Amino acid sequence: MRFKIVTSPHISQDVSVGQIMRRVLYAMIPGIAALTGFFGWGILINLVIATVVALLAETVMLTVRGRPLALHLSDFSAVVTAWLLAVALPPLAPWWLTALGIFSAIVVAKHLYGGLGYNPFNPAMAGYVVLLISFPREMSTWLIPHGLDQPHALSFLDALRAIFSSEWPARFTLDALTGATPLDALRTQIGLGLTVTEIRNSPIFGIVAGQGWEWAALGFLAGGLWLVYTRTADWRIPAGMLGGLAIIATIFYLADPQHYAPPWFHVWSGAAIFGAFFIATDPVTASTTSRGRLIYGAGIGILVYIIRGFGGYPDGVAFSVLLMNIAAPAIDLYTQPRVFGARRG
Amino acid sequence: MNETGYLKILKDGVWTQNTGFVALLGLCPLLAVSNSVVNGLGLGLATLLVLLISNVAVSLIRNLVRPEVRIPVFVLVIACVVTAVELAMHAFLPGLYTVLGIFIPLIVTNCCVIGRAEAFAFKHKVAKSAVDGIATGLGFMLALTLLGAVREVVGQGTLFSQADLLFGELGKGLTLHLADNYRGFLLAILPPGAFIGLGCLIALKNIIDSRIQHRATAQPATVLIEAKS
Known part of the structure; x- marks a missing residue:
């Protein structure tokens, strides 16, 4: 299987894999900063654990497979996978959860399928789904964002202790620290028969989406737009995904605004923006043709809405990305651009 | 092919042409039932029994059945044997029968059973067919039990849980x-x-096989490399 990037044949630019991956890392910084501000040190500790485990796993797998170490370690692809997965994990996820997720991502989803460029599934999302299916309790223990109800001043040491020995600080009860995420709350309370307006009055919701969450989304949007501006990511995938999500959300919202959350809420909530710019744009597992990328993105957006509204999980970016990963080769096949001068049809 | 030794039949069934790891036949029960050692062993034993009886039966009637109608005859024989085994399990191992559920009657559809009838028992004498049935059954049981063991250890950190379903109080x-x-x-x-x-597990088997092969051909290979350098 060869991986071919469709580019304009007239402009050439020397961009190595390492440069692309480093740009992705830079672009994640504003979003990570916002997450750290609202959810504390745990986010950064998770990032460090994930990076260390990912580099270890990558080194071991490269050695076992007899591949050049320096070349593949310096392309930063393992670090990108680590960061993408770590950002998606709950802030105080126990260390073994992070390590296991990275192991599934790097060893199983990436190297067992042939390494960078050959993996059919997005490694970070494959690792995330393994954790989500296997450890639903740990994966849904999210902190309440900072500044809500009470300032939970978890110190660096508190976070470290929670992550490495699962001892939560005794001066807070678990209920004071953790709570439902906005999408989770929306899902359960619509199930209880409340209307969207009533649910949105809860303090966990902010201006557009969830309190705190919306700023992280803004950070990821800024980084993502920079990626698109530098042509590191193709605009068609995020546009397709957010567009698809917005269109289907609008249809349902117009049909019954009391039962279905407005489109701007859906676009701005959960992992939608992060997924659109950082996850779905993975060049290895996404569709590669121009029209194909729009279809691929739209497919993810629609699946996200279906899973959020009618599925068993509050958010569905990971599942949607994996499902569309399977579809990507077929999409590519049917959206081959017509060679200039070739006959139509 | 006229003089196939018993040892070779046994080795083929259990290792070289293992139903689960090499031929990849009967994947449906292999994947569905292998969530614990006891489940795997239970279905493996049932399949082993069915294979043994159906191979012997097919071999016995191989000169009476016209080749044109052999497949429907195989299906009839296998269906009878499976029904008998199912009833026996229902009577003597009711716990395991409930756990395995639909997969016991589904042994009928396990292609390794009809595969052995067609590929081996219909062409060989009774004794050899019986050995082949046992060998293939053992191979399938090995695959089921190994996969069951791996999944049970990783999944719940135990081995032989619910062994009482198969071995009674002793288990x-x-x-x-x-x-x-x-x-x-x-x-x-x-x-x-x-x-x-x-x-x-398939990868592991391939590694073992290539190691064995490598060792067998190691001597001439080293000579070649030395000659080249």
């Missing part, structure tokens, strides 16, 4: 808890665990 003390406070790894018990586990 109750057999369960091994390999780790205290193991949280369980649900993925290994769920269907994806079966696919990943089977993939890893």
Whole structure:
């Protein structure tokens, strides 16, 4: 299987894999900063654990497979996978959860399928789904964002202790620290028969989406737009995904605004923006043709809405990305651009 | 092919042409039932019994059946044997019967059973067919039990849980808890665990095979490399 990037044949630019991956890392910084501000040190500790485990796993797998170490370690692809997965994990996820997720991502989803460029599934999302299916309790223990109800001043040491020995600080009860995420709350309370307006009055919701969450989304949007501006990511995938999500959300919202959350809420909530710019744009597992990328993105957006509204999980970016990963080769096949001068049809 | 030794039949069935790891026949029960050692062993034993009886029966009637109608005859024989085994399990191992459920009658559809009838028993004498049935059954049981063991250890940190279903009162003390406070790894018990586990086991078998082959041909190969350098 060869991986071919469709580019304009007239402009050439020397961009190595390492440069692309480093740009992705830079672009994640504003979003990570916002997450750290609202959810504390745990986010950064998770990032460090994930990076260390990912580099270890990558080194071991490269050695076992007899591949050049320096070349593949310096392309930063393992670090990108680590960061993408770590950002998606709950802030105080126990260390073994992070390590296991990275192991599934790097060893199983990436190297067992042939390494960078050959993996059919997005490694970070494959690792995330393994954790989500296997450890639903740990994966849904999210902190309440900072500044809500009470300032939970978890110190660096508190976070470290929670992550490495699962001892939560005794001066807070678990209920004071953790709570439902906005999408989770929306899902359960619509199930209880409340209307969207009533649910949105809860303090966990902010201006557009969830309190705190919306700023992280803004950070990821800024980084993502920079990626698109530098042509590191193709605009068609995020546009397709957010567009698809917005269109289907609008249809349902117009049909019954009391039962279905407005489109701007859906676009701005959960992992939608992060997924659109950082996850779905993975060049290895996404569709590669121009029209194909729009279809691929739209497919993810629609699946996200279906899973959020009618599925068993509050958010569905990971599942949607994996499902569309399977579809990507077929999409590519049917959206081959017509060679200039070739006959139509 | 006229003089196939018993030892070779046995080796083919269990290792060289293992139903689960090489021929990849009967994947449906292999993937679905192998979530614990006891389940795997139970279905493996049932399949072994069916293979043995159906091979012997097919071999016995091979000169009476016209080749044109052999497949429907095989199906009839196998269906009868499976029904008998199912009734026997219902009577003597009701616990295991409930756990395995639909997969016992589904042994009928396991292609390795009709495969052995067609490929071996219809062309060989009774004794050899019986050995082939046992060998193939053992191979399938090995695959089921190994995959069951891997999934059970990774998934819930135990071995031989619910062994009383198969061995009665005696089996109750057999369960091994390999780790205290193991949280369980649900993925290994769920269907994806079966696919990943089977993939890893097949890879392991291929590694072992290539090591064996490498060792067998190691002598001339080194000479070649030396000559080249």
